[in-house]
Amino acid sequence: MFVFILLGFPINALTLAVTALHKKLRQLLNFILVNLAVAGLVMVVFGFTQLSTQKAEKEVTRMCVLMVFGFLLAWVPYASFAAWIFFNKGAAFSAQAMAASAFFSKSSALFNPLIYVGMNKQFRGCMMQTVFGKAPEDETSVSTSKTEVSLVSPA
Structure with missing residues (x-):
């Protein structure tokens, strides 16, 4: 370290x-x-001065993996279609095919917020409070989902 x-x-x-x-x-x-x-x-x-709990690390890892898969789901169709157009210059393609791949790429703007709201109770509670102006119904579930850290002296 x-x-x-x-x-x-x-x-x-x-x-x-x-x-x-x-x-x-x-x-x-x-x-x-x-x-x-x-x-x-x-x-x-x-x-390096704070090593978080194992449960929180698993949740964050799971969120990161989902975010990567969401990114790939959104951009692979567009990138693949763009590569096909590049390597097959002059080939005809339909506007619907281009629109469909572009649609997937634009969907990437939705994935991360949905992952945050779906997997993080604390974030979801704060968002509900911001949008609807009221505190979450179950305040205890929000507070138990926050990331806990323990201090460990570096070795």
Whole structure:
């Protein structure tokens, strides 16, 4: 763990510094790298001092897997159709086929919020409170679903 902290912090910090210093790196695609560097810094600073409960880790893992499958479900038809068009230049295709694949790609905007609401009682309760202006009916179920952490000194 110490090696990860020792190497992870300067590499991620350097990535952010280089991006900040060079304007030509401030492009849309490079912001993915910046986002990952910020996430890496947060993980290095906070992630090793707090190791969350096993139940919470399983829930988060399950949510991440569903989010990946949702992404694939949404974008694989579109990417496959686009690749087919690219490799078969001049081939005729119908507007319905293009519309269907584009429809799947646009559905990706729905998957993550549905996963959050469906799998996280705390998020669902807060959303109900925000949308309907009332506290969740079963406040105890919301509070028991929050992620619990235990402090462990680094070895």
